[in-house]
Amino acid sequence: MSRAWRLGMLGALVAGLAFLSCAVGRATISVESISAIVIHALTRWNVGSWEPWQATIVWEIRLPRTVIAILVGGGLGLAGAVMQGLFRNPLADPGLLGVSSGGAFGAVLAVYTGLAAYFALAVPILALCFAIATGLTVYVVATMRGHPSTATLLLAGIAMTAIASAGTAALLSFSLSRWDVAREMIAWLLGGLNGRSWTDVVLVGPLVVGGYLYLHCFANDLDALAGGEEVASSLGIDVPIVRRNLLMVASAVTAATVAVSGVLAFVGLIVPHIIRLLFGPAHRWLLPGSFLGGAALLLIADLIARTVTSGELRLGILTSLLGGPFFFLLLLRRATD
Amino acid sequence: MRGLTTPLLTILLPLGLSGISLPLIEALTTVPREPSAPPTRIVALTLGTAELIADLVPTNRIQAVSYLATKEGVSNVASLLAGVPSIRGVNTEELLKRHPDLILASRYTEPAAISQLRRCGLPVLRFTDHESFRQIERNVRQLGRTIEAQEQAKRIVDWMRDTLRAVREAVAGKDQSAERVLFFNGHFTAGQETLTDAQIDLAGGINLASLAGIEGYAPISDELVVALDPTVIVLTVSLRSKGDFADPRGAILAKSAWRNVTAIREGRVHLLPNEHLSTRSPYAVLAVVDLAKVLHPEVAESIDVAPHPSRPSSSTRGSR
Structure with a gap:
């Protein structure tokens, strides 16, 4: 089967999962009604009947949640593939430059200062600002003495992650006496898509879609970088500039996903590996495959999260549960190789 | 493509687009609704709000309450609310299915969940302060006004004051x-x-x-x-x-x-x-x-x- 067919099938899987995501929930709504509601919302054609509350559930709760799962999962898969290509390291993760930790600190700060209670968007907006600022700080610090090595960037990222995590832990510990505040912080840190709306779609959508379009243009450069910086340079690629630009955009995409979903570990790590097995190492296929693969993985995880218990399991727990064993497998395979 | 302009535009343009669209989307998707007068399908999301409402209206006007409100040893109104359906946490789908005309929430209810309920057109009354008796009295009166049970609210406030007066007199000196x-x-x-x-x-x-x-x-x-x-x-x-x-x-x-x-x-x-x-x-x-x-x-x-x-x-x- 050709790679184009495989990509088409992956797209169909995402579409199927998206429909399932709209169909499954605490309230029972028939598939006919869901289809009719969506068709009516998009075209104003009446092809069936439904109750107004059912339309509210589909249009205001399930559909934005599904779209965000696609954007967040896709964004993380895409950023993961780019990071792994740039660092030539299969263990590279979208949050490598401390972006996720910075975003987490921003969100927790919004809750701690009480901004979140008055302005619901304060959490994603502050998370986005801090995530971008963290990535930028890491890059500036690492490049202070000129063109940074991969190791310098990695170490700067680790240092920034530690600082941001310490800040988050400090705010959490200051909030122990206000358990409603601490609970909200913990819920956000564990990741999840509950309560997300079209506003969040607007916040994350343009950056993820724009980021994808930009990064896809560099698929060939990423292929060349896989052979090493010398090989890429010999092919006419301005390695420092390309690396800077790709890091910047991939980190911004990661920042956008963290802003609306919290910290979701392992999605950006495991998806590119699975997609590489299906599509090979060429980034022309790997990038769209990772986007769709990430979307599919997060749709599945979110479906499990909201159906497995009477309440709702936090999404970050599930992605870690799925990613942890895979990570072990990866390490064991590397050891065997 | 290779310079700094394109990646910066790739980041800043979408951010600008989001910034411009956010207020518009907020305005389009939020359906503010006042509670119908007087509400007859009330949902209390927390124990405290369940205790407030249980004393103000007959239970047939209460649609559902937090499961804690029906637990003996935890709730003061467990016996009163014995037949009322209970709910755990805030699930907007489940709430929409019940067609409530007033939802009572407290400071402990997640702000994101309240935003979603309001976006879905459900009237939410949230009590944010209850760390003093004066504030609790205010909450009782506010709820009394909202559900048109001012007289009963006044009786509850009077009972609170009488009880506190009895203690104050007993421990005086x-x-x-x-x-x-x-x-x-x-x-x-x-x-x-x-x-x-x-x-x-x-x-x-x-x-x-x-x-x-x-x-x-x-x-x-x-x-x-x-x-x-x-x-x-x-x-x-x-x-x-x-x-x-x-x-x-x-x-x-x-x-x-x-x-x-x-x-x-x-x-x-x-x-x-x-x-x-x-x-x-x-x-x-x-x-x-x-x-x-x-x-x-x-x-x-x-x-x-x-x-x-x-x-x-x-x-x-x-x-x-």
Whole structure:
């Protein structure tokens, strides 16, 4: 089967999962009604009947949640593939430059200062600002003495992650006496898509879609970088500039996903590996495959999260549960190789 | 493509687009709705709001309540709400299915969940402050106005005031500084600006945590407890720790680090009814009665608690 067919099938899987995501929930709504509601919302054609509350559930709760799962999962898969290509390291993760930790600190700060209670968007907006600022700080610090090595960037990222995590832990510990505040912080840190709306779609959508379009243009450069910086340079690629630009955009995409979903570990790590097995190492296929693969993985995880218990399991727990064993497998395979 | 302009535009343009679209999307997707008058399908998301509403309207106007509100030993209105459906957490889909015309939430309800409920056109009344009796009275009156039960709300407020007056009269003239009280609940205590602080004060005691400068509900170290040397320690059993710590009083008495604390030496460690001490509803006045009885046992008999306007025949549990 050709790679184009495989990509088409992956797209169909995402579409199927998206429909399932709209169909499954605490309230029972028939598939006919869901289809009719969506068709009516998009075209104003009446092809069936439904109750107004059912339309509210589909249009205001399930559909934005599904779209965000696609954007967040896709964004993380895409950023993961780019990071792994740039660092030539299969263990590279979208949050490598401390972006996720910075975003987490921003969100927790919004809750701690009480901004979140008055302005619901304060959490994603502050998370986005801090995530971008963290990535930028890491890059500036690492490049202070000129063109940074991969190791310098990695170490700067680790240092920034530690600082941001310490800040988050400090705010959490200051909030122990206000358990409603601490609970909200913990819920956000564990990741999840509950309560997300079209506003969040607007916040994350343009950056993820724009980021994808930009990064896809560099698929060939990423292929060349896989052979090493010398090989890429010999092919006419301005390695420092390309690396800077790709890091910047991939980190911004990661920042956008963290802003609306919290910290979701392992999605950006495991998806590119699975997609590489299906599509090979060429980034022309790997990038769209990772986007769709990430979307599919997060749709599945979110479906499990909201159906497995009477309440709702936090999404970050599930992605870690799925990613942890895979990570072990990866390490064991590397050891065997 | 290779310079800095394109990647910067790739990031800044979408951010700008989001920034411009956000207010528009917010305005388009938020459906503000006032509660229909008077609401007949009320949902109380928290224990405190369930206790507020249960005393103001007949249960046939209550659509669902937090599962905690139907638990004996946790809720003051468990028997009253026995037949009312219960819900766990905030699930917007489940709530929409019930077609509520008023949803009662508190400070503890997640802001994101409240935003979603409002976006879906559900009227939400959120009580954000309940750490003083004045504020609880205000909450009762506000809810009374919203559901058009002002008369009953006034009766509840009067009952609260009568109960507090009865305690105040009973403990009048007692040496307040002699009763140095520590509220202790799983390494946490209640300091300044908490309802517990007000309850201890009204019952004729001094809240040591408040005196030590602790604000809100905060952890307290063993060392500070020993240094403060309370003459009375009051405990309550939280829902989660029930079963795990069946005997919190015994655990406190057995703490070797605290063996020289006056309250331990004299055995003045009291387990008070959780539903009185933990609630943020009008029933919180009953904790003042409980506290007054353990701080000043000699006046216990003289505290005359007025019958509750919703349930004149009901009795209240005392301390152990």
